[in-house]
Structure formats: C-alpha cells, structure tokens
Amino acid sequence: MTFDRLSSVFLSNTNHEEDQPVHLKVKDMGLQKRSEHDIYAGPSTRYCPAGVYEWVEKDGQETFVINAQNCVHCKTCDIKDPNQNINWVPPQGGEGPVYPNM
Numbered sequence: 001m002t003f004d005r006l007s008s009v010f011l012s013n014t015n016h017e018e019d020q021p022v023h024l025k026v027k028d029m030g031l032q033k034r035s036e037h038d039i040y041a042g043p044s045t046r047y048c049p050a051g052v053y054e055w056v057e058k059d060g061q062e063t064f065v066i067n068a069q070n071c072v073h074c075k076t077c078d079i080k081d082p083n084q085n086i087n088w089v090p091p092q093g094g095e096g097p098v099y100p101n102m
Contacts (some may be wrong), residue, residue, distance in 0.1 A: 014036050022051065022068045023091040024077065031085050032064050047080045 010028055022056045026032055026052075036042060044053035055062045078088040 005034065015099055017054055017069050020092045022066060023089050024066050024068050024071065025087040025089060026064065026066070027085050028086060029064060031083055033062065036065070036081065044077060044081065044086070049074060049076065053077070 024061075036044060042055050045055060050068050050072045052070050054065050054067070056065050057063070073088070073091075075088050078084075078095075079085045
C-alpha cells in the first residue's frame, strides 16, 4: 500500500490563512539556482515530505516555486538544504498541521 504526498498532506489537516506571509524564506534565489538546482539537481523537490518545493520552467528559465500552504512544519528544508539557504520560521498565527490524536 502506498500513499501520495498530497493525500498525506490532506490527512495532516494542515491549515494556513490564504493571505499570510510565506514562512519559508530563501536567503539568496541566485544561490538557489546556481547551487541547489545546477549542482545538486534540486534535492528540495525530493527531501520535502509535503512536496512544498518545485522547479518550474517559466519563460525558458527554471524557477524555484514554494507552495508554503502544503508545509507540515517538519523543518527538513531548514536542515537538509545543501547551502542552508532556506530558513523555516514559525507561521503567523500558529497555523499548520492539526494532529487530533496527539
């Protein structure tokens, strides 16, 4: 039996306000492209358990996209980013996953 990422994010009951500021900060987008994408082949798309990060082709350029609304606040990105270029900060208002049985 397998589970896809987005179904698992749904089951976490993650809740974020639509207009809240993004709580995942990239210090240097240029470094993210030069190193995380060009050298390491974009590991953020694989290490994030919620599929928050993706590289999307836009106008012939690969662009780093953050889907912060899917974040389950595991801080993996803060730890595993090869350049420590992604900084996780607590979301505004304490939103995030709601695990009712914990």
